[in-house]
Amino acid sequence: EQVGAPARVGLVAPIDVVVPPGNTGLDPSQTSFFQVLNIPTKINKGTVEIITPVELIKKGEKVGSSEAALLAKLGIRPFSYGLVVLSVYDNGSVFSPEVLDLTEDDLIEKFATGVSMVTALSLAISYPTLAAAPHMFINGYKNILAVAVATEYSFPQADKVKEYLADPSKFAVAAAPVAAAGGGAAPAAAPAEEEKPEPEEESDDDMGFSLFD
Numbered sequence: 001e002q003v004g005a006p007a008r009v010g011l012v013a014p015i016d017v018v019v020p021p022g023n024t025g026l027d028p029s030q031t032s033f034f035q036v037l038n039i040p041t042k043i044n045k046g047t048v049e050i051i052t053p054v055e056l057i058k059k060g061e062k063v064g065s066s067e068a069a070l071l072a073k074l075g076i077r078p079f080s081y082g083l084v085v086l087s088v089y090d091n092g093s094v095f096s097p098e099v100l101d102l103t104e105d106d107l108i109e110k111f112a113t114g115v116s117m118v119t120a121l122s123l124a125i126s127y128p129t130l131a132a133a134p135h136m137f138i139n140g141y142k143n144i145l146a147v148a149v150a151t152e153y154s155f156p157q158a159d160k161v162k163e164y165l166a167d168p169s170k171f172a173v174a175a176a177p178v179a180a181a182g183g184g185a186a187p188a189a190a191p192a193e194e195e196k197p198e199p200e201e202e203s204d205d206d207m208g209f210s211l212f213d
Contacts, residue, residue: 002081002082003080005080006072006079007079009063010063012060013063013078015078017058018053019053019070024073027048028047034048036066037056037070039070085097085100115131118132119135123136145157145158
C-alpha cells in the first residue's frame, strides 16, 4: 500500500513534480515563494492564484529548500512510499506475491481440481486412494456383474440382472407401476368431470293441462 510523503530538502525526486493551476488559498504577502521559482501568479479575491501548471521538480533532481517550502505551504505531498512484496515465505516454503490475492472461492476451486487429478491418476494406475475408492468400488461391482452374466457364477444382485436380460419384457412390467403412479390421478378425476344428464322438461300434458281442453 502506498502512502503520500512530503518533498524534503535534499531528497532525489523519483518522479516529476508538477504544481497544478488554481487558487492556492495563500494571501498576497507570500507571493515571494512563487517569484523565486518563476511561477506565474495573479491575485484573485485576496488570494494568490497559479495561472498555469508548472513543472517544479524534474525526476532525478534534488529537492531545494524553496521547492520544499512551497509544496509544504500548498499541502502537496508529491511522493509516495510503500512496500512491494517480492515473495512470501511460510513454513519453509516460498510463494509468489499472487497468493495474497487468493480468495476462499479460489482455494475451494483449486482443492477440487487437485482432488479430480488425484482421482484420475489413482484410477489410471489402480492405486487406491480416498478420492478414488468410491469409483473403484463401483467399477469392481460392474466387473463382477459382467462376470456373473457371462458365467454360471451368480449372487442375488446378479440373479436380478440375469432375469431382466433373459426376459426384457420385465423391464416394461417394472416400469408400469411408475407410469401408473404418475398418471393415476387423471382417470380418478374423470368420473367427477362427467356431466350428469339434465332432467327432461315435463310437458304440459304431464302436468294435466292442455290448451285445447
